[in-house]
Every structure is written in C-alpha cells, then in structure tokens.
Amino acid sequence: MNAGMTMRGTAAKQAQADGEALRDVQELRxxxxxxxxxxxxxxxxxxxxHVEEMVDALTRFANNAIHQNVAERGLTVSIRTVLEGRTAxxxxxxxxxxxxxxxxxxxLALAASQPQDAQLLPLPGKQKYRVVQRxxxxxAKLTAEERARAVKxxxxxxxxxxxxxxxxxxxxxxxxxxxxxxGLFAAYRQxxxxxxxxxxxxxxxxxxxxxAADVRAINPIALxxxxxxxxxxxxxxxxxxxxRYTVILEPAAVLDLAGYLFYDFAATAVEDQRSCFSGRLGxxxxxxxxxxxxxxxHPEQSGPPFDGEGLLRDRVVLVEQGVLRNLVYSRRSAKxxxxxxxxxxFALPNEYxxxxxxxxxxxxxxxxxxxxxxxERGLLxxxxxxxxxxxxxxxxxxxxxxxGLYLVEKGRIGGAARNFRFNxxxxxxxANVELLGAAHRASGEESMEMVVPPMKxxxxxxxxxxxx
Amino acid sequence: MWEYCGHSLDVVRxxxxxxxxxxVIHQRQRDLSTKNGQVGTLGQSESLGLGIRVIVGGAxxxxxxDALTREGVAACAAQAVAIAKASALAKKGxxxxxxxxxxxxxxxxxxxxxxxxxxxxRQLELLLAADEAMRRVKGVTLTETGMQFRKVDTxxxxxxxxKIHQRRxxxxxxxxxxxxxxxAIQKRSYPNSFGGQYVLGGYEFIESLDLLKHAPRVGExxxxxxxxxxxxxxxxxxxxxxxxxxxxxxxxxxHPIELDRVLGQEANFAGTSxxxxxxxxxxxxxxxxxxxxxxxxxxxxxxxxxFAYDDEGVPAQRIxxxxxxxxxGYLSSRETAHLVGLPRSGGTVRAESWSRLPMIRMTNxxxxxxxxxxxxxIADTDEGFLMETNRSWSIDDRRYQFQFSxxxxxxxxxxxxxxxxxxxxxxxxxxxxxxxxxxxCNDDHWILWGTPxxxxxxxxxxxxxxxxxxxxxxxxxxxxxxxxxx
Numbered sequence: 001m002n003a004g005m006t007m008r009g010t011a012a013k014q015a016q017a018d019g020e021a022l023r024d025v026q027e028l029r030x031x032x033x034x035x036x037x038x039x040x041x042x043x044x045x046x047x048x049x050h051v052e053e054m055v056d057a058l059t060r061f062a063n064n065a066i067h068q069n070v071a072e073r074g075l076t077v078s079i080r081t082v083l084e085g086r087t088a089x090x091x092x093x094x095x096x097x098x099x100x101x102x103x104x105x106x107x108l109a110l111a112a113s114q115p116q117d118a119q120l121l122p123l124p125g126k127q128k129y130r131v132v133q134r135x136x137x138x139x140a141k142l143t144a145e146e147r148a149r150a151v152k153x154x155x156x157x158x159x160x161x162x163x164x165x166x167x168x169x170x171x172x173x174x175x176x177x178x179x180x181x182x183g184l185f186a187a188y189r190q191x192x193x194x195x196x197x198x199x200x201x202x203x204x205x206x207x208x209x210x211x212a213a214d215v216r217a218i219n220p221i222a223l224x225x226x227x228x229x230x231x232x233x234x235x236x237x238x239x240x241x242x243x244r245y246t247v248i249l250e251p252a253a254v255l256d257l258a259g260y261l262f263y264d265f266a267a268t269a270v271e272d273q274r275s276c277f278s279g280r281l282g283x284x285x286x287x288x289x290x291x292x293x294x295x296x297x298h299p300e301q302s303g304p305p306f307d308g309e310g311l312l313r314d315r316v317v318l319v320e321q322g323v324l325r326n327l328v329y330s331r332r333s334a335k336x337x338x339x340x341x342x343x344x345x346f347a348l349p350n351e352y353x354x355x356x357x358x359x360x361x362x363x364x365x366x367x368x369x370x371x372x373x374x375x376e377r378g379l380l381x382x383x384x385x386x387x388x389x390x391x392x393x394x395x396x397x398x399x400x401x402x403x404g405l406y407l408v409e410k411g412r413i414g415g416a417a418r419n420f421r422f423n424x425x426x427x428x429x430x431a432n433v434e435l436l437g438a439a440h441r442a443s444g445e446e447s448m449e450m451v452v453p454p455m456k457x458x459x460x461x462x463x464x465x466x467x468x
Numbered sequence: 469m470w471e472y473c474g475h476s477l478d479v480v481r482x483x484x485x486x487x488x489x490x491x492v493i494h495q496r497q498r499d500l501s502t503k504n505g506q507v508g509t510l511g512q513s514e515s516l517g518l519g520i521r522v523i524v525g526g527a528x529x530x531x532x533x534d535a536l537t538r539e540g541v542a543a544c545a546a547q548a549v550a551i552a553k554a555s556a557l558a559k560k561g562x563x564x565x566x567x568x569x570x571x572x573x574x575x576x577x578x579x580x581x582x583x584x585x586x587x588x589x590r591q592l593e594l595l596l597a598a599d600e601a602m603r604r605v606k607g608v609t610l611t612e613t614g615m616q617f618r619k620v621d622t623x624x625x626x627x628x629x630x631k632i633h634q635r636r637x638x639x640x641x642x643x644x645x646x647x648x649x650x651x652a653i654q655k656r657s658y659p660n661s662f663g664g665q666y667v668l669g670g671y672e673f674i675e676s677l678d679l680l681k682h683a684p685r686v687g688e689x690x691x692x693x694x695x696x697x698x699x700x701x702x703x704x705x706x707x708x709x710x711x712x713x714x715x716x717x718x719x720x721x722x723h724p725i726e727l728d729r730v731l732g733q734e735a736n737f738a739g740t741s742x743x744x745x746x747x748x749x750x751x752x753x754x755x756x757x758x759x760x761x762x763x764x765x766x767x768x769x770x771x772x773x774x775f776a777y778d779d780e781g782v783p784a785q786r787i788x789x790x791x792x793x794x795x796x797g798y799l800s801s802r803e804t805a806h807l808v809g810l811p812r813s814g815g816t817v818r819a820e821s822w823s824r825l826p827m828i829r830m831t832n833x834x835x836x837x838x839x840x841x842x843x844x845x846i847a848d849t850d851e852g853f854l855m856e857t858n859r860s861w862s863i864d865d866r867r868y869q870f871q872f873s874x875x876x877x878x879x880x881x882x883x884x885x886x887x888x889x890x891x892x893x894x895x896x897x898x899x900x901x902x903x904x905x906x907x908x909c910n911d912d913h914w915i916l917w918g919t920p921x922x923x924x925x926x927x928x929x930x931x932x933x934x935x936x937x938x939x940x941x942x943x944x945x946x947x948x949x950x951x952x953x954x
Contacts, residue, residue, distance in 0.1 A: 020547075057551075058927055062733040065560035069551045070530040070927070072823040074517065091513035093534045106512055113588040114507045115596070144554035152558040166735035168926050198736040205735070272503070273609045273648035351501055351508025351612070385739075388860040390873055390893070390950045392653045398871050398950060400864045419864060421871060421895070423950050445737060463949050464895055466869035467742075 020055050020073070021140070022175050025187050028053065028075075032179035035079055035100050039181065044108065046082035046123045048180040048309075050347060051075065056172030059147040064155040064165050066148060080348060081107045082123065085116035087349050121331050125182040129305050129312055132188075132297060135173070136214040139191035142171040154197055154224035161228050167197035171215055178310045188304035194443065195220045198403060199231040203468065204416065206230035207383055207403035209252065211443035213302060230382065230404045237405070237416035239465055246378035246434075247460040248371045248408065251442035251452050253381045253401075257426060258361060259447025260387065260397055265294070265318050266344075267333035268353025276395040276427060277324055284323050286430040289364060292319040294328060294344070294356030300441035300451050301358045308347030316342050318356065322431075330354040363453035364436030371435050371456040373411045378456075380406040380413055384422075387446045395426040399446075400466065420462035432458045469494075472541050473625035476520050479545035481627065485522040485552070487565060489626040491779060492518045492536075493822035498584060500591055501614035502599045507592065508612075517822035522548045526562025527555035532823040566805040566812045568782055570629035575776035577636045577766065579670030583617035586671045591615055595643075598679040602645040605687030607694075610646035614663065615639075615674065616920075622779075630781040638772065638932065639673045640666035640920055645687040647694060654693035654890060656875055658682045660711045661858050666918030666932060668770040689876060692888060699877050699892040701948035705852030706894055707845060707941045710909075712874055713835065714917035714935035715858050720898040721753075721760055722833040722933065724867040725789055725797070726924075727804040729828075738924050739865030742898070743795065748808060751795040754902035757838060760790040762799055764815060764831035769916035771934020773831035775818075780826060782815035789833065793903070801828050820929035827925050832916060834936025838908025842939050845907050847883040853947060854878045854885060854939075855892045860950075863898075871895040873950050893950035901942060909938035 032049040039047035053075040060068035077100060078091040088110030092103045147169040158165035175189035193215035198207045208223040208230075249257070261276070269275035277285075295315045296305050305313050309331060316326050329337065330345030330353050344354040372380065382404035390396040400421055407414040435456040443449050469492040480488045494516045501508035518541060519532035529552025533544035583591075595613040602611040618638040625631050642664015646655040659665040659677055667673050708716060724741040728734055743751070754760075764784035766774045775784055780802050787797045798804075800814040819826040846854065855874040863870040877892035878885045916936045923930055 056927070059554070060926055061558065062735055063560065063731070066527065066555040066558045067733055068530070068825055068827075069528060069555040070532075070825050071547055071551055072519075072532040072927075074515075074532075074534045074823060076513075076515070078513075087510070089511040091511065093515045093517065110510055110512060110588055114510060114592055117506055119506075144551045145557065148554040148557040155558055164732065164735075166732060168736065170926075196736055200732070200735060207736070272646075274646060274653060278648060349508065349510050351503040351506075385865050386862040388862045390860050391891070393648075393651055396950070398860060398862045400862065400869070402865050419869075421862070421864075421869060423871075423952065463952055464869060464871070464946075466864045466866075467897065468864075468866060468868070 022053055022055055022173055022189060025175060025177065028175065028177040031077055031095055032177055034097060035077065035104060036179065036181055038101050038104055039081065042104065044081050046181050048080040048123055050078040051177040054172060054174040057144060058168055058170040059144065059151055060168050061151045061155060062166040064158050066151055069144065077103065079103050079107045081111050083108065083111045085118060085120050086111045086114050087120060089349060119332060123180045123182045124184055124309055124311060126184055127186065127310055127312055129186060130297060132305050134190035134213040134302060136191045139171055139193045139213065139215040140173045142215055147171065150220040153221050157221065157224050157228060158199060163228055163231055164200040165197060165224065168194065169220065170194045176304060180310065184310045186306045186310045190302060192302065193218055195223055197224045197227045199227040201231040202235045204231055204234035204237065205403050206234050209443045211449050212441065233406065234404045234416045237418045237468065239418045242420060242462045242464055244459045244461050246375055246456065246458050248368065248375065248378060248380045249455050249457060250382055251440065251454050252383045252444040254452045254455050255442040255450050256384045256387055256444035256446035257397060258452065259450055260389065261426060262357065262359060263355050265327055266353050266355045267327040267329045267337055270327060271333060271336060274392065276393050281324055285427055286319060286322040287433050288321045289433055289436055290319055290322050290430050291362040293317050293360045294358050295360045296358040298358065298360050298451055302449065303358060307343045307345045309345050311341055311343040311345065313343035316356065328354050328356045357448060360451040361439060361453060363439030366435035367437045368454050371454065372408055372413055375408045376410060378408045379417060380408050383444060384446065390423060396423055397426055398423045418468060419466045421464040422461060423463045424461045429457055429460065434458055469623040470625065470631065472518055472536055473623055475538055476518065476541045476545040477625060477627055479542045480520065480522045480549055483546060483549040485524050485549060487523040487627055488520060489624065489780065490518060490520040491819065491822055492623040494621045495821060496584065496619045498617045500595060501612065502595045503612050504610065505596065505599050505603060515821065518544060519819065519822045519824065520545050520548045521825065522552050523563050524549050524552035525556040527552050527559045528563060529555055530825045563803055564806060565802040568802060568812060571777065571781060572631045573776065574633040577668045579637045581671035583639050583671040584619060594679060598643050598683045601680055601683035602643065602687040605684060605691060607647050607691035608645045608687045609648045613643045615641045624779065624781055626781055632777050632781055634776055636668060636775065637670055638666060639669055639671060640664055640918065641674050641677060643679055643683060643686060645690040647690040649694045652694060654690050656686045656690040657857055658686045660917065661875060663920060666772055666920045668772060668774050693876060693890045696888040696890040699889040699948050701952050703944055704947055705849055705941065705943055706945040706947065707849065707852060707854045707939055709856035710913060710915050710937045710939055711917050712855060712858050712872065713937035713940050715861055716872065717833055717835060717935045717937060718919055718933060719861060719863045720867060720870055721789065722830040725799050726828050727798040727800045727808065730798060731804060731807065737926050742866045742868050745808065747795055749794065749796055752793055752903065753790050753795040753899060754793045755905045756793040757908060758790055758793050758902060758905055759836040760833065761836065762787045762789050762816065762831050762833045768832050769936060771832035771916045772918040772920060772932030773934040778815045778817045779819045780813060780817045782813045785815045787814050799828050799830065818931060820931055824927065824929050829931045830922065830933040832934030832936060834916065835908065837911045837914045837938050840907050840909045842909050842913055845909060845939065845941055846880055846885055849880045849941065850882060852880040853892065854880060855894065868897050870898065871950060891951050893948055895946045895949045901945065904943045904945065905940055906943055907941040909940065913938035
C-alpha cells in the first residue's frame with residue numbers, strides 16, 4: 001500500500017490551476033522504474049531509487065512591508081547501487097534517460113572504488129505501511145496574493161500599535177517515492193504551512209510562530225496580536241543577576257532545547273559512544289513526569305511513515321516515566337545490537353545510522369496560567385536562541401533567551417527582564433520539571449517541529465546577562 | 469545556458485519588469501567520509517536550474533525552476549512577475565538600486581588539480597589511512613574523517629546588459645578523534661573542527677594538509693584531555709589560536725556588519741545588529757591595533773568568500789570594516805548602499821543555489837596581521853590561557869554577548885606554555901572584548917579559514933565565508949563560565 005497516496009481528483013486539479021502542483025505520483029514512479037530498468041539491463045545486483053519533489057513559496061516581510069517573496073520547485077532522483085558489499089549514492093535533478101543512465105554509471109563507479117563492507121545488508125523487500133494523510137488541498141492552493149494579504153494585515157496591526165513587524169508566511173507541498181530492485185515501493189506526500197512574526201517595539205521585541213500541514217489551522221493575525229501584546233510588555237527590561245531561577249518555558253523554548261536530544265536516542269550514537277545515553281539505557285534519568293515517544297502517526301506530526309531504506313516507522317517509547325527504555329535502530333544498528341529495526345534509518349550510505357525525528361513529549365494537567373499562578377519568583381521564557389552543545393555527555397547546552405523574557409512574581413507576570421545566557425544540562429532540566437501543560441505541535445528555529453508541552457522547571461541556570 | 473537567461477529576461481520585460489537578473493547554476497558536489505575504518509558517506513550530486521529576480525511596480529519577486537525548457541523558463545519568469553505584483557500589495561516604497569556598470573566576463577577560481585578528476589579510491593585511501601592512524605592511539609573510541617568537493621558554474625545575466633560566467637571550485641577536508649572515558653567525551657580535530665578547513669582550490673589543498681602526520685597527535689590529544697585539569701573560572705589574559713579567532717570574527721564582526729540585518733530585514737530569524745546606522749565612523753569597535761577588512765578579491769587569498777562578481781553582477785571589492793579600531797564600513801547590496809551614503813554596492817550579495825534569492829553575505833572578513841610571532845607573544849604573557857579549535861559557539865541576536873568553548877587550552881605561566889587544560893571556554897561583550905585586544909600575530913601565522921556552513925535567510929541558505937586570522941591576545945576576559953554551574 002502506498003502511504004499517503006490520497007491527493008487525487010479535485011484537489012490535484014485545483015492545485016494545477018495555480019500552476020504550482022506536484023506531479024502525479026505515477027510520474028515519479030515511472031522515473032524510478034526507468035532507473036531500475038536501466039540498472040537491470042546493466043546487470044547491477046541491487047539498486048534503490050529515491051525520487052523527491054517539492055513546490056514551495058515563501059513571503060517574507062520586515063519593517064512593515066514585504067521585502068522578499070520567493071517560489072521554487074524542484075525534483076531530484078537519487079540512485080544507490082549495491083555491488084558485492086559496496087554501495088554509493090548519486091543524486092541528480094535531470095530526469096531524461098541519458099542523465100539517469102549517467103547517474104547510474106557514476107553510482108557504480110563510486111561503489112566499485114571502495115573496500116568491501118562486510119556489514120552492508122542486502123536491500124529490504126516489499127513492505128506494508130500505515131496510511132497517514134497530511135496533504136491538505138487548502139494549503140496546496142494558497143497563492144502569493146493570499147499570503148501577501150495576510151502579511152498586510154499583520155503589518156497594519158503593527159502600524160496601529162506603533163510597532164514594526166517582520167516575519168514569514170510559507171506554504172508548500174512535497175512528495176517522495178522510494179523504490180528498489182527487490183520490489184519495495186513507498187510513496188508519501190504532504191503539505192506544510194508556516195507563519196512566524198516578530199513585533200519590535202521601542203527596542204524590545206516578541207515573537208509567535210505556528211506550523212501545520214493545514215494552513216487553516218494557522219491564524220496569522222492572532223499570532224501577530226500575541227507577538228504585539230508581548231512586545232509591548234517586553235519594553236524597558238530590567239537587568240537581574242545571573243543564577244539559578246525557576247523558569248516557565250513556553251513550548252517553543254522546550255522544543256528548541258529538548259530537541260537537541262534527538263540524535264542521542266540513535267543506537268548508532270550509543271554504539272559510537274558519543275551519545276549522552278551511552279551506558280545509561282534502563283536508568284532513571286528524568287522525573288517521573290517525563291515520557292518521550294517517537295510517533296510519526298501522532299495527528300500533529302509530519303513526515304513519511306517509512307525510513308530512508310523504506311522500512312515502516314514504528315512508534316517507539318524512548319523514555320517512560322523518567323526511565324530511558326529504548327533507542328531507535330536502523331537495520332544495520334539493529335543487527336549489531338540484536339534488536340528489531342524500528343524504521344528510523346537514514347538513507348544509506350551514511351555514518352550516523354538513524355534518529356527519531358517525530359518526538360512527542362507527553363503533556364500534563366497544568367497550563368501556562370497555572371504555572372504563573374504557582375510561581376513565587378521566576379522567569380517566563382518565550383523562546384531560546386543560538387543553542388549549542390558545551391558538554392556532550394552531561395548534555396550541557398548554552399544559548400540565549402530571546403524575544404520576551406518576563407519576571408514572574410507572586411503568581412503574576414511582571415515586567416521584562418534583560419536577556420540571559422544559559423548553560424544548562426538538558427538531563428538535569430528534565431529531572432527538575434515541576435509542572436507540564438498540554439502537549440501540542442510547537443515550532444521554533446533551532447530544532448525540528450515536535451509535540452511538546454510548556455514546562456515549569458526549577459533551578460534553571462543562567463550564567464550571564466546581555467545588554468537588552 | 470545564455471539562451472535560458474535571455475528568454476527569461478525577455479518574458480519578464482514583456483510582463484512589465486523594470487529590472488531583472490537571472491542565474492543559471494550548475495552545482496556538482498562529492499562527499500566522502502569514514503568512521504572507525506569504514507566508509508561512511510559516499511555520494512555525488514548535481515543540480516541544474518534557473519532563478520530569476522524581478523522588480524515590478526517597485527517590488528521584488530523571485531521564482532526558480534529546474535525545468536530548463538523554453539516553456540519551463542517562461543512559466544518561471546511569469547511566476548516571478550506575479551509574485552512581485554503580490555509583493556506590491558504590502559510595500560512601503562519602491563525598490564531603488566545603486567547604479568552598476570554592465571559587465572561581460574568569464575572567470576574561474578584558481579586550482580591546480582581538479583578534485584573531480586582525482587580517482588575516488590585515492591581519496592578514500594587517504595581518509596582511511598588517516599582514520600587508521602588515529603585509531604592506533606590507545607584510548608581513542610571514535611574516529612571520523614571527511615572530504616567535500618564542489619564545482620559551481622554560474623551564468624548571470626541582467627536586464628542592464630551584464631553577462632558573466634564564473635566557475636568556483638571548493639575543496640574541504642577534516643579529521644576528528646573522540647575519546648569517551650568515565651563520564652566525559654573529549655575530541656580533537658584537524659585542521660579545524662566541524663568539517664575541517666575549506667578553500668577555493670583543488671586537490672592540491674588536500675595534499676598540503678599532510679593528514680597522516682597530524683592524525684596521531686589528534687588521537688593522542690583527545691585521550692590526554694581526560695587527564696588534563698579543568699580550565700579554571702576567572703578573569704584573565706587569553707590568546708586565541710587562528711582558527712578560533714576566525715570564528716570570533718565571523719560571529720562578532722562579520723554578522724553585525726551585514727546591512728540587511730542592521731536594517732531589520734532579518735529581525736524575525738537571524739536577528740538584528742547593535743551596529744545601528746548612527747554608529748558608522750563613531751563607534752570605537754576595537755583597540756587601535758585592530759584593522760578588519762571584507763575582501764572578496766582573489767588577491768586576498770583562496771577564501772570561500774572570494775569571487776570575481778557577486779550575484780548582483782557587482783565586481784569583488786575590498787571594504788574597510790574596522791580601521792585603527794574605528795568602525796567604518798558595512799556589507800551592502802545594490803538595494804541598501806544608498807542608505808549608508810554609498811554610491812555603489814559593496815558587492816557582497818550571494819545566493820546558495822539557483823533556487824534561492826541572492827542576499828547580503830560575508831565575503832572574506834579578515835583581521836590584518838600584526839607584528840608578533842606566536843613565540844614572542846607567549847613569552848610576553850606572564851599568566852594566561854592559549855585556546856585552540858572551536859567546540860561550541862553562541863551569540864545573542866544583536867551580536868553583543870557571546871560564549872565560545874574550544875577543544876583544548878594550555879595555561880601560560882611566566883611566558884611559558886605549560887599544562888594542558890580541558891573544557892576551556894570564554895565569554896564577553898563584543899566591543900569590550902575587541903577593545904581589550906593588545907597583540908596580533910604576524911603574516912607567518914595568518915591563515916584564511918573557510919567557514920562552509922554559515923546559515924542565514926528564510927528559506928535558509930548555507931554559504932561559505934572566509935576569515936583571515938592569526939593568533940591574537942586579549943586582556944581581562946571572562947574564562948570558564950560555560951562550566952561554572954558545577
């Protein structure tokens with residue numbers, strides 16, 4: 001079964017009317033079939049083909065006006081050949097038969113020029129997939145004019161409030177077909193939309209962002225209003241001393257920090273002893289209120305239900321009530337660890353193995369309002385910025401607060417605070433979570449989209465303060 | 469390719485564009501890597517397409533396509549015009565471009581050995597040998613090596629009559645040894661971390677690195693770091709190695725001087741800048757011994773920010789950024805030059821690929837060498853720290869407050885480089901830091917470092933930039949804050 005192959009009929013015709021539609025999936029299938037035919041004629045033992053197509057448009061605004069407005073479309077064909085324990089990949093965006101033949105020959109030449117790899121597995125055969133439907137015609141049909149009109153309303157709001165707006169409104173669609181010489185065939189398509197806005201006010205700023213497969217789930221003017229109100233409250237920030245604070249992290253801040261754990265859950269990273277989870281499987285690392293799964297089937301997640309080799313993605317409980325229970329495995333790392341592959345492998349060849357890319361952190365019964373009410377003294381964090389790893393095993397991350405840091409005192413949000421630099425272990429942070437709100441899809445700028453709750457955390461470490 | 473350029477320009481002219489430029493770009497890339505003695509990534513890719521940028525009704529539109537047929541190019545051109553008309557729905561004023569001469573030219577970056585002509589097994593053999601040399605060191609738990617080569621052909625044409633072809637060849641390489649011991653992970657890299665060193669050049673650059681000579685040292689230092697003392701937390705004297713200084717320049721000088729950032733165009737993503745327009749020729753950015761230029765000319769060196777013409781068809785230039793400590797220049801484009809009183813663009817606009825809009829990017833932003841040898845500089849330092857090879861970097865969204873950590877440090881006592889220190893870090897405020905600079909090493913120590921992964925823009929564009937740097941000394945720097953939590 002072809003997961004997500006549901007874009008048919010009316011939706012496709014409407015999208016085509018705008019001249020920005022994806023090709024029919026059968027066209028991509030035909031390209032893959034051409035490569036497999038050429039490979040068979042050439043006597044290649046095993047061949048895998050990825051065909052990927054994207055159509056995307058992005059309207060960018062700053063200083064209350066559109067200053068960049070772009071559209072792109074592209075299709076790539078990626079060919080992997082396997083020759084007696086050797087493999088290599090060649091990618092091209094030219095799809096005529098001569099170009100595909102040349103890419104195939106290049107792949108063979110690359111594969112032949114390396115030593116044999118005894119651990120290289122044969123290609124997988126046919127697989128079964130669960131259907132996920134993330135292609136929304138309303139998103140696919142969105143026009144440049146519709147994006148511009150929404151942006152104009154956000155800019156008008158900024159002008160009315162004496163503020164300056166900057167941001168983006170993006171809409172796009174993509175599809176992928178994966179086929180191999182052992183009969184595996186997988187296909188998937190999705191849409192995506194994103195609106196993000198920063199409102200600047202007297203040297204202060206705040207920000208709001210949403211990302212969804214369905215553009216109708218995004219309310220640009222509501223996001224602009226949120227950013228506007230928070231920017232007004234962000235003026236005249238007061239400088240506080242660095243130190244350990246109780247913090248209330250909005251979902252984007254949780255996402256951008258916790259998201260840095262994603263590769264640590266890879267079995268290959270643990271095998272390579274570069275994961276913060278090396279030697280820690282089965283141990284209680286976090287509070288009992290922390291449960292993390294990788295779940296591509298969650299209704300607010302995105303991405304295909306198969307991995308880079310075409311294996312079905314499993315839902316995996318990674319952390320259960322604070323205990324590190326499982327890792328994710330590609331076919332290769334699973335064989336090495338005598339485990340079952342979980343369908344999280346990257347396209348081969350690669351040295352990184354696999355990773356969970358659809359993280360879901362379970363929520364709790366609290367809310368941002370309740371977190372504020374229950375806080376005697378702390379800081380409310382809108383988002384984080386420029387996060388980098390300082391210590392890989394203790395998972396100490398550094399970065400800055402940005403676009404709205406507010407003092408919380410005696411259960412109320414007070415004035416703005418100057419932005420802090422943090423140096424904080426993510427392992428320690430997730431052991432110090434006092435309250436969690438409801439989990440929803442969040443979008444930041446440092447990590448991939450995830451489903452996360454807002455969190456109230458004790459003892460979060462800020463080490464320095466900046467000038468604004 | 470010129471036919472596609474000409475046809476798309478004809479289409480947009482007929483549809484009312486008052487200005488247009490088009491880039492047809494053919495990119496080829498080869499990636500090789502090894503891990504623990506096995507081949508990791510082994511791949512090659514090519515991409516060919518066209519992007520067209522237009523002004524219609526005083527507003528910008530951009531569209532791109534890989535459908536290189538007359539019909540595909542015409543549809544793309546028409547789409548760019550339609551997008552520009554939509555942009556005009558929310559515009560403040562008409563786009564104004566600084567004047568520029570039309571050029572017809574062809575240029576190729578210098579290289580001796582085309583990396584795509586070198587047999588792949590020879591390239592892999594070198595990486596695997598370096599990998600093995602690191603693995604021979606007892607205690608090393610992970611070894612990684614990699615090479616990347618790019619060959620990019622760009623055909624640029626504008627409605628003002630420019631027709632410019634450029635070919636740039638980029639080569640990069642690096643090796644890393646990691647040691648996991650107890651409850652810590654330490655690593656060392658050569659010739660730089662995060663992918664190594666990248667230049668505008670051919671395979672001769674890879675050969676010049678002498679990987680096999682350095683691989684054992686890299687492994688030994690990764691293991692030795694576990695036995696080293698923790699870098700203390702204090703305020704003191706800091707000497708930065710050349711590659712770390714290159715990244716310091718990138719983050720605390722290169723980004724703040726981007727005029728689009730200064731003007732708020734990146735406010736939602738990459739951030740703004742403390743270098744507001746009133747700071748030009750007024751701000752004491754650094755101590756009087758500091759001179760920084762943005763130089764895109766190949767005469768500056770084979771940096772990733774070198775070219776003959778930028779992606780607006782403006783010739784490569786050298787711009788003074790900091791002169792005797794005074795802030796004196798921004799990175800500008802044809803659209804922004806007039807806002808700082810410049811008669812023409814500084815020629816700093818580049819696009820990642822045919823599918824991306826050209827925007828202001830760093831060229832080669834470099835500190836000019838001073839008079840010191842590193843040996844004399846260490847001998848002149850009573851007490852301090854020498855830090856080398858970046859491990860992490862972070863700076864706020866206006867580019868004031870930064871924190872860097874490096875892979876390794878050495879304590880300096882009484883003018884001598886003494887014990888090795890692990891987990892070094894330092895932090896500060898940009899202008900305070902640069903004003904504390906009191907010594908710069910000479911030309912013998914100056915290297916034009918390549919940063920291949922500078923991200924900016926939405927959609928995100930990754931660009932290569934260059935940073936010439938030699939070891940430099942700073943006074944009264946906060947040391948060790950990253951690990952101050954304990």
